[in-house]
Amino acid sequence: MKRMITLLYATALTGCIPLCAQRTASVSLDPETKFQKIDGFGGCGMNGQWADVYTQEQVDLLWGPDGMGYNIMRIRINPDESNWKSYVNAVKWAKAHGATVFASPWTPPYRFKVGAEQTWGESSNHGHINTDSIESYAKWLERY
Template sequence: MKKLAQRIVLTAVSLLTGINAFGQLTTVRINKNTTYQKVTGFGGFVCSPQFGYNHMTTSEIQTLWGANSQAGYNIMRLYIPEDSNNWSSVLATAQLAKSMGLTIFASPWTMPAAWKTNNHVNAVYTDANGVQQIGYLKTANYQDYALYLNSFVTYLQNNGVNLDYISIQNEPDEMAQYQGCIWTPAQIANFVRDYGQLINCKVIAPESVGFTDNFRQCHAQPGDHG
C-alpha cells in the first residue's frame, strides 16, 4: 500500500512536469495567486472490482485517505449495492470515512432490473437470439428510482452518516456487460429536474466513462436538484 501511495504521488508529479509530443521534458509554471476554479479535493473509489467492501483494511484505507495519510485523499466514493438488503455492507466503511472527516459521495451502478427496459442488472446483455438489449431506466419508474436513492441516503443518515453527495449513475454512457444503466443527457436532465427534489441530498450527475462534453447540459451543481 505504501508503494501504491508513492506511485500516485509520482504520477501527480509527472503530470505537472509533463512530456511533450517530441518526448522532451517540459515544465508547467503554476501561479498560486491566480485562481481559475475551486478544487474541493482528491479521492478514490473504495470498493474492489467485485464491489466488495472488505478488500481494504482500516489501516490500508488510512494510508490513502485522511489529512495525515501518504496520499492525502479527502474524498471517498461509495458503491450503492443494487439490492437494498445489501446496503448494510456499506455502513462500516461509510462510518469510518466520516470519522476521518472525509467528504463522501455514493454512486449507483444499476437500479433494480424490473425498472429497466432490458429487465437486467447489466447495462447491456445479449439475448438468446444474439441481440443486444440495452437497459435504460423506464420513465414510469423515475419516481421509484428517486425514492430508492433517497432511501439509501436515509439508511446512512439513520446510522450516523450524512452523505455529502449522491450520483444519479456511474458511467451512463458505458455499454457495459456488467451492472450498469444507460442514460442520455436529456434523460438525466429530465430526471433531476422532475424528481431530484425527492432526494434529500445534494445531487451530482453524471460520471461519464470518458472525457466528453456530451453530458454538459445535464450537470447539476452541488446543492442543485435541477
C-alpha cells in the same frame, strides 16, 4: 516557472495510452495565481465484487492524516439492496478522518429497467430505465 510537459490522451474505453497521441506543449506555471478552488482529492470505495473492500489499515493509508491525503470517498448505490450495508465500516473509518463521503447510483435495479439482462440479484447488464419506473426509482433512491 516554465516547464515542458507531455500531454497524454487516454482512451476512456480501454484505459490505455496510445503512444501516437502524445503531444508536447510549453506551459508557464505561476503558483501564486489561482483559477479555481479544489475541494478535495479522493477515491472510490469499492472493488470488483462491490463489497466492503477496505480494512481499517487501508482506509488509514488512503484517508488518514499520514496517508495519501484523500479527503473524499465515493461509494456506489448498489442496485441490490442486500449489499447496501457493505460500505458501512469503510465509510465510518473515512469519516473519522474527516472525509466527505457521497454515494452515486451505478445503475437502476433490474426491475426498473428495460432491455437488460439480469446477472445476479437486482443487478443487470445493459438496458436503460423504464420511463414508467422513474418515480419508483426515485423513491427507491430516497430509501438509500
